[in-house]
Amino acid sequence: MQTVAPYTPTYKVRIVTAASLFDGHDAAINIMRRMMQASGAEVIHLGHNRSVQEIVNCAIQEDAQAIAITSYQGGHVEFFKYMRDLLNERGAQHIKIFGGGGGTILPTEIEELHQYGIDRIYSPDDGRAMGLQGMINDLLQQADFPVGNRLNGELQHLAPQEPQALARLISAAENYPQTLQPLMQLLPTKAAAKTIPVLGITGTGGSGKSSLVDELVRRFLLDFPDKYIAIVSVDPSKRKSGGALLGDRIRMNAINHPHVYMRSLATRQANLALSRHIPDVVQLLKTAGFDFIILETSGIGQSDTEIVDFSDVSLYVMTPEYGAASQLEKIDMIDFADVIAINKFDKRGAADALRDVKKQYKRARNLWTTPDEELPVFGTIASQFNDPGTNRLYKNLMGVIAAKTGAPLQSTLQIPLGESEKIYVIPPARTRYLSEIAENNRRYDAWVNRQAEIAQQLGALKKVMELFSTGREKPKTIQFVPIEKTESGVDIFQEDALLKAKTKTTEEQSIEKSDYSGKYHYKVNAHPNLKTFKRELRENMTPAEAKLWSLIQKRQVNGRKFRKQHAVGFYILDFYCPEEHLAIELDGNVHFNVGALTYDEERTTFLNTYGIYVLRFENKWVFEQPDAVIEAIKQAFGWQARVYPPQPPLKKGGSSDANPTTEEAEKSSITPPFFEGGQGGENLLQINPTADKEKGNDTPPFFEGGQGGENLLQINPTADKEKGNDTPPFFEGGQGGELLAKYTQLQKYLAPECHEILENWQNTKARYAAPEFVYKVRGKEIRVKTHTESLSHNQIPKIALPRYTDWGDILRWNLQENVPGEFPYTAGVFPFKRENEDPTRMFAGEGNPERTNKRFHYVSLGMPAKRLSTAFDSVTLYGEDPDYRPDIYGKIGNSGVSVCCLDDAKKLYSGFNLCLPNVSVSMTINGPAATVTAFFLNAAIDQQCELYIKQNGLEEEVRAKIAQIYAAKNQTPPTYHAAQLPEGNNGLGLMLLGVTGSDVLPPDVYNQIKAYTLHQVRGTVQADILKEDQAQNTCIFSTEFSLRLMGDMQQYFIDQSVKNFYSVSISGYHIAEAGANPISQLAFTLANGFTYVEYYLSRGMHIDDFAPNLSFFFSNGIDPEYAVIGRVARRIWAKAMKLKYHADERSQKLKYHIQTSGRSLHAQEISFNDIRTTLQALYAIYDNCNSLHTNAYDEAITTPTEESVRRAMAIQLIINHELGLAKNQNPLQGSFIIEELTDLVEEAVLAEFDRITERGGVLGAMETMYQRGKIQEESLYYETLKHEGKLPIIGVNTFLSSEGSPTIIPQEVIRSTQTEKEAQIQTLQTLHHFHEQTAARQLKHLQQVAIQNGNMFEALMEAVKYCSLGQITNALYEVGGQYRRNM
Secondary structure: OOOOOOOOOOOOOEEEEEEEOOOOOOHHHHHHHHHHHHOOOEEEEEEEEEOHHHHHHHHHHOOOOEEEEEOOOOOHHHHHHHHHHHHHHOOOOOOEEEEEOHHHOOHHHHHHHHHHOOOEEEOHHHHHHHHHHHHHHHHHHHHOOOOOOOOOOHHHHOOOOOHHHHHHHHHHHHHOHHHHHHHHOOOOOHHHHOOOOEEEEEEOOOOOHHHHHHHHHHHHHHHOOOOOEEEEEEEOOOOOOOOEEEOOHHHOOOOOOOOEEEEEEEOOOOOOOOOOOHHHHHHHHHHHOOOEEEEEOOOOOOOOOHHHHHOOEEEEEEOOOOOOHHHHHHOHHHHHOOEEEEOOOOOOOHHHHHHHHHHHHHHHHOOOOOOHHHOOEEEOOOOOOOOHHHHHHHHHHHHHHHHHHOOOOOOOOOOOOOOOOOOOOOOHHHOOHHHHHHHHHHHHHHHHHHHHHHHHHHHHHHHHHHHOOOOOOOOOOOOOOOOOEOOOOOEHHHHHHHHHHOOOOHHHHHHHHHHHHOOOOOOOOOOOOHHHHHHHHHHOOOHHHHHHHHHHHHHOHHHOOOEEEEEEOOEEEEEEEOOOOEEEEEEOHHHHOHHHHHHHHHHHHHHHHOOOEEEEEEHHHHHHOHHHHHHHHHHHOOHHHHOOOOOOOOOOOOOOOOOOOHHHHHHHOOOOOOOOOOOOOOOOOOOOHHHHHHOOOOOOOOOOOOOOHHHOOOOOHHHHHHOOOOOOOOOOOOOOHHHHHHHHHHHOOOOHHHHHHHHHHHHHHHHHHOOEEEEEEOOEEEEEEOEEEOOOOOEEEOOOOOOOOOHHHHHHHHHHOOOOOOOOOOOOOOOOOOOOOOOEOEEEOOOOHHHHHHHHHHHHOOOOOEEEEEEEOHHHHOOOOOOOOHHHHOOOOOOOEOOOOHHHHHHHOOOOOOOOOOEEEEEEOOOOHHHHHHHHHHHHHHHHHHHHHHHOOOHHHHHHHHHHHHHOOOOOOOOOOOOOOOOOOOOOOOOOOOOOHHHHOOHHHHHHHHHHHHHHOOEEEOOOHHHHHHHHOOOOEOHHHHHHHHHHHHHHHHHOOOOOEEOEEEEOHHHHHOOOOHHHHHHHHHHHHHHHHHHHHHOOOOHHHHHHHEEEEEEEOOOHHHHHHHHHHHHHHHHHHHHHOOOOHHHHOOOEEEEEOOOOOOOEOHHHHHHHHHHHHHHHHHOOOOEEEOOOOOOOOOEOOHHHHHHHHHHHHHHHHHOHHHHOOOOOOOOHHHHHHHHHHHHHHHHHHHHHHHOOHHHHHHHOOHHHHHHHHHHHHHHHHHHHOOOOOEOOOEOOOOOOOOEOOOOOOEOOOHHHHHHHHHHHHHHHHHOHHHHHHHHHHHHHHHHOOOOHHHHHHHHOOOOOHHHHHHHHHHHHOEOOOOO
């Protein structure tokens, strides 16, 4: 494709860019604004979710020539028209409006908008014809006109309430200073009547100046509600292009206020922190009559102090990351600043930085006797809502300003003061959790390889022995050594040992337990009969053990937890750290005899085999060198990364190091040391005849006298008898006993569970070959037919097992693949799929609740299971209420259903008994997820209340109560807004509209029904705020506050025994939709999942109480990696949960939902979309997903129609019911490419875990926008390849129709109707009026619970009965803060 050169503007073009209200899709506008900057434009970027009013205010204050908007969430016609109207109303007709929204804005709508005065809406066809740069060039050409060259009486209108006049004068100062200068002499003298202080804020780039300014402005407006504030923010111009990113507004939430004016300036020259026009701008602001001016510079270096010349008071903002303390001596601003803020005070070394900066502040001013607490140096965390350090900074700053300038700005704001203290989501000691998981999983994989190798060699030895045992007794197969029992059920030796322990010294007891535990084969999980013995040992610790235990407990060694007298197999370890897989043994003198040393070596070998590192100390060291002992323990932490994996010690001729280097470990893992003389070398059978001949040995190698002959088994029975040897040759003492001895010795290195797998393999195969497979789930016996019959009368197995005969292959397959329902669950988390229940999700979401309810009943009619998947409109997604304001009104019920209150939820799911086992609901919502979940749970509770009322004949009594309640307020109860109920809807859930069960039933009855409902209800809420911050952007609260809400909801679920509802659906779908490739999608999603695990653990929840409430949600594209995304996710999760977090089986099972890729739906040739969706669905079904949503072909343009939804559902129904191979439930297993992809993707994910760890874990990486940046890079890569045709997309950039495959308009376009919108607003108004006083009390209570760190979800469960979604959201903003956007 021909390269299009960027257009070079004649004038300085300023453009405001944003994504529309309630729209988080900012990837496209980010690409566009970068291209505008590269072409020389100055871009004021506002980010996502911006209202028309915010955008218009910004464009006027910034005197921009153009506005560029993306709008993908519907309501675009009303949005763009409202913008044009508001600009015209404010006298800004000259500002041009550009927009785009992919295929969601139809050609007819584009034409309508052009006719209304929108300058250009770009369509997908425009993109293909013009290219990205071509569209940017077109926009810049239309916006390339001068501003500020023609003044028309603006000086007479200078006032805070006249932003357009002020903006035009500032443009004149920037663009035509020679024209403005004569007028500046005539400026009115308003400023002379009062003191107007200028606060100059400067600091290093990335120190958080903009966030700090936003926090100062927010407090100023609360402190001085009648005063006006102006902000001038300067950013650097690019020397090469002349363009600039004026990005400070995106971080500010407080400036959209009638008392705030903000202007962004570019330096328009290199190596300066301020624009040369600052003096004129400040003079204009003072003349306008503002009460306070903030001047913020771009990021500066060590020697820049320019801000001091233009401000009355200066604030220097820095971070703790400035390098060595000596660097502070080079920072000039420390010498000049009135106040210093060390922002990002949660960073490592912050306390030291505060101390050192105060020292330098004293040194620069000779304030040696001034107490540190009186110095104006403050630690702040501006990103944290209501940060006490920022409060202290604000109070001090206003005091300095008042004292220094005499301005009446002494603060009286009542706010909590104190030091900044980070509210940690993940404790600092746990930031390595992702790398720990990677190490854990890699260690398991290495152990599997080692065990498979041992099994392979055992099998080979057995084959050799069988081969040469014709007519003789076969060698024994692998078996456990039986443990003898007494009549009481206690081991004979254990019983004896316990008796002896009572008469032995503590030192002797230690040897006694060691001797006991070494006599038998082992189990990794402690044998239950050891419990009594462990208890005895714990109660009778040696003095050295007691001393070390106290040291470990007292010093809290790196925050690690230890267990004393911990059993592993039949060994009891003195101390054990599960997190580090570290054992500590204390040895007295008795350990240094030959027998004890040999035993200790064997025990260490066993523990090493299980990945446990053994650290030994002599008893006396604990008393003589306690500090050295503790330091040695600390040094042993992280041994897995240095010595990995541990190997058994080698015999003579090999390394004697029990923990060899990685290189040695790799070598030693090839051949276990079961041959005398070292690593099997000298005595290994030589089996290469060619090598023998080369060495001059013509004797056949497998006969006596030939090479290897002296150690070769004699296989001639006659020869045996001639030698007088009648002993069978494969037993000790008989000829050939050496080989059996090696076989027996090698068995010691095969783990017990591996023995068990191999012993039971034939039984396993027999179970799946039998007509029925019988298993139990929670005590209930399940019987499943194992085969289906084809039309050719062949029996097709539902589960196909490998035909391996090699023990190593069998073992490796069981340990890494296994059958569905068995660890590590690679093939699936359940033994078989549910009979008569497809994984089909019934998707709906359009208009008002009544309309979506009708769609739910339509798509689920006749289906045995009702899996309802709910899409919400963008108003609901952002936690707001329906409203008549045009930019909100247009989005009500578009691209999803409008739900703003409890009654809406009741209508939405009416006719579906939400407590039945075949009914489940998923809700795709994140920011206000807790509130909407409370709506749903209360709707389910009231359904059961209704059933109780009907079962007990209380209908008339309840109806009378409801009538009485509403009559008292002279209102009528709300109703279902439809002429009739849809087919399949029996009206369940509609009796209690306007009230709840708690209003009409006795409290004890209501509480019993509530408890039952919460225990039974099934479903999922997405609630994944981490991925929203990384990709999708429907964040409304600060991330910390949102996570707290999630944690409160999960704790409520634990307390109320909510077992069948997933409290979070950890989503990769939206990460993929934002542009991530399949590896990044999977890695970021699993990393987010483990972050929730760590957070919930840090709150004191038990892993098995919350892990079953977690689910996952992935997107399936067509890339090869998507074929294994579920397999890899299940495997990584299971290994980590079992081996690192010690979770139970239910917690190890990763359940996930798949939605076919929305990104692969194109507005061109939309009928082709079904083909892509079919292939993606095939991936998902073959990979054993737990549920599946297939997108409708027309979703690139409209909300799916009934026709397109039926086709989408038919795709997976045809695969499940008609495709023969889908009758098998593990079709991917055994494929070489699938195994290769699985290993590649798994390692790629673990490598990404390590990269995230390097950035401080998931939350640390989010602070630097690592995930967001990577997603956008991958998105741009995809779009570039698609645009250039290097990535063929059929019907889009290749194989075009004769018409060029233009955007296709579907026969039916789904939009919400005016009637539906009016009904929603009416429902809301009725609710607000009816519950006005009760709602106010509930909202106040909710805020108090939040402030006092109570469980907010418990309070929400009550508040949603009386309050709307928007009311709750805005109440929580006041105590939790709003989300602050990122660039």
